[in-house]
Amino acid sequence: MTDYLFLYGTLRKRYDLKLKDKVKKGWKYVGQAKIGAALYDIGKYPGAVKDRSGKEVIGDVFQVHDPANVFRVLDAYEGNEFVRKKGKVRMRKGGELNAWIYWYEPDPAGKAPIRHKDYLNYLKNKSIH
Template sequence: MTSNPDFLIVYGTLRPPFDNTFSQYLRQRGRYVGEGSFTGQSFDMGSYPGAVYQENSDTRVHGSVFEISSQKEAILTYLDYYEGVGDQFEQPTEYIRAIIPVEFNDTTTDCWIYLYNLQTDDKPLIESGDYSVHIGKPFSWPA
């Protein structure tokens, strides 16, 4: 596993069709390289999703992959704030930043990701694994 990958997968409000300040920041500083997926599940948290990585799952979560090597530290620091990740936030945090294997462009590559870090027992499962489809705004690029 790569200890500091150059790629980030986003599956929720950082992905088109969302156009908040943080998603704009990512699109301006990262380079979109394709759609990807990983084994796990995603859940509807109300106005955003949360995903969990499950290595041997039969279900997949879908997202958009960005190459972030040119401004990796700045991008991850900014998005850590958005996702509430880090020691300055009350623990346990809702999300953690992790590295997982992601399939995109016919290969598997380690990517940074923000995974949901709390219980999902009472959260509705997103059956399709794709939050943009779930909310009726299917992904399209360019944003």
């Protein structure tokens, strides 16, 4: 069975993070997708919380070839605030996949909601203002 991983924050394809060098041989970029979630600014990274009200979060999907290494590295990076669970992602090019998603676990009350669906666009606009 193939493992897929949906990433919406600092692990995205266009975000420069040295940690990704440790897993680059263990995954392959598949394309953009979205999930039903609300996005929050946690500080140096975002947190997605499941949301059924129609809010969406855009991210990148990777096919994971070496799940033991990739998830060991990423689970440690995500820490205790996030839990990795499988969920449905809607691919931009059409269709759905069942992918691993890192959900933000603490109550996001008091955290700034990110109204942009895309964390990378949010960062660009944030640096302009």
